[in-house]
């Protein structure tokens with residue numbers, strides 16, 4: 268199942284069309300994805316069990332062609348976790364050692380934006396980081412890795428856009444502020460449940476600027492995989508429905524290049540993960 272935020276309304280979408288969740292269920296399920304996220308298993312069972320007239324303007328194809336209709340699938344997550352240096356090749360390009368335990372920071376929720384959002388270029392050291400984002404469905408504490416995936420509502424794509432100078436401005440460095448500027452956390456295009464994916468632990472992940480491949484890897488190269496991250500995080504904090512986990516970026520970021528490359532006004536970046544769709548963000552002069 269795929270659940271999207273279309274102009275603020277939770278919609279279930281398929282390749283041929285979709286429905287408004289609240290209307291189609293005659294009020295049995297909530298109006299927003301934020302409110303529905305803990306009930307994804309029940310919603311999926313209901314959606315499978317019923318024959319509905321699908322609105323073709325809510326097909327995945329129609330929505331991908333007009334990403335501006337989509338908001339971030341979760342708009343007010345209780346918590347946003349992000350993991351640094353979680354691909355060995357990325358740790359290497361940035362000059363850091365491969366971490367022995369997950370390196371956790373936050374992206375503040377006010378930075379979330381839709382999959383087609385325009386992003387202001389607020390400095391001359393703005394960088395890209397395509398990431399797999401895990402969305403918590405049912406939370407909890409002390410979740411074992413073996414059970415972790417069943418606590419997820421699904422996956423979406425995220426861009427962890429980063430202002431590198433600000434990221435390294437304090438000693439020791441503190442990442443959260445520099446990764447939380449206006450619209451610096453586009454997510455989407457929607458949430459895909461894991462049963463839609465042949466192998467949720469091994470998805471192609473890539474980021475393009477025009478024809479240029481900026482990043483291309485597979486999520487099987489995560490140092491700490493999604494299940495391990497859920498076990499680790501839930502050992503320390505309670506996970507809550509709607510929490511987002513940005514799982515880290517593969518190599519190919521601008522700060523890792525020689526010479527360094529940063530995003531310029533006018534750039535269009537497409538962030539893609541196998542089976543999840545894509546984001547398309549335009550960077551604009553401020």
Ligand code: ZN
Nearest residue numbers: 396427515516
């Ligand atoms: Zn990141």
